[in-house]
Amino acid sequence: MTTDTEEPSLTIDELAARAGVTVRTVRFYGTKGLLPPPVIGPRRVGHYGREHLARLALIEELQHQGMTLAAIERYLQQLPPDLTAHDLAIHRAVVASWAPDVVETVTRAELERRAGRALGDEDVERLAAMGVVAAADDVYRIDSGLLRLGVQLLDVPLSQEAILAARTALIEHSRAAAHELSQLLRGEVAERDAGAVRSLSAHMQPIVVQALLTTFQRSLREELREWLDDRPADGMSEAGGSA
Structure with missing residues (x-):
């Protein structure tokens, strides 16, 4: 690696x-x-x-x-x-x-080709728990938009429970942000025709997604920095414990 x-x-x-x-x-x-x-x-x-x-x-x-x-x-x-x-x-x-959600049905061999690696039964079970894969009768229904992310998460040293909790938190907050942004856009296009609404939506979507990614990255860095700053130094924590 x-x-x-x-x-x-x-x-x-x-x-x-x-x-x-x-x-x-x-x-x-x-x-x-x-x-x-x-x-x-x-x-x-x-x-x-x-x-x-x-x-x-x-x-x-x-x-x-x-x-x-x-x-x-x-x-x-x-x-x-x-x-x-x-x-x-x-x-x-x-x-x-930019693309709509795509769910495809593939064989195990095609699933592994899409994943770019061999997948054990435990790997497939973890992908299924994340909602990326659904297995039935030797065929697999995959969410193409989430497959690569799900495969990357297989190597992350986090428990399945932590990953699922993180997924739930991201979905809930993403939906809340999407709802608020949708309300703002509706206010802007309330008097326009349907064609104008679709045009504005197509134009704004990649911009909004890039903005969300950027702001989330910065927020996460700030959270991690604050968390690390609040942790006591190794030597100081030991000294404090022995005092």
Whole structure:
């Protein structure tokens, strides 16, 4: 596992397998400028990092939205060149929010291909508890918009109860925010025709989602900073306990 600051560690074959595409596709994207070049290591072997994997996931999401390769190329050209894997994941989340909820029925093999990894029975049970997967008769109904997030949560060192509680809190607060924003927009378009309402909604949705992501990230950083500042230093807590 790597972080955004660590050296790339994936070969082109490993990158293609993790992203669920072919090596030929990775090379093609590279020639089109959709992927930055790999870092050349010993024996002139190219190595790829998390940014490449995140960019492939973003390209896949843009394709799901029906964008042509030329449109995807223009979209990516507008992004800052130094985006981290985390930044690209945020862009993908914003793009995914444009689409309606999509529930698909797939086989176990296709589920694992979409997940980008092998899934044990316990993994599938956790995904089902999160509402991402529903299994019946060797077929799986998946929420495509939540699958990648659910798979990432499999590696988070939190209990299932904590993850479900966090999911409930996010849903409740998101619905409350959506309701308030909806009321504001309704006030703005009350006298307009239906076409104007749809146009405004389509224009505002990605902006609102990006704003929510940004404000949530900042709020979470502030909460964590306050929590860490309030914790006593290791030495001080021990000294206080022995006094």
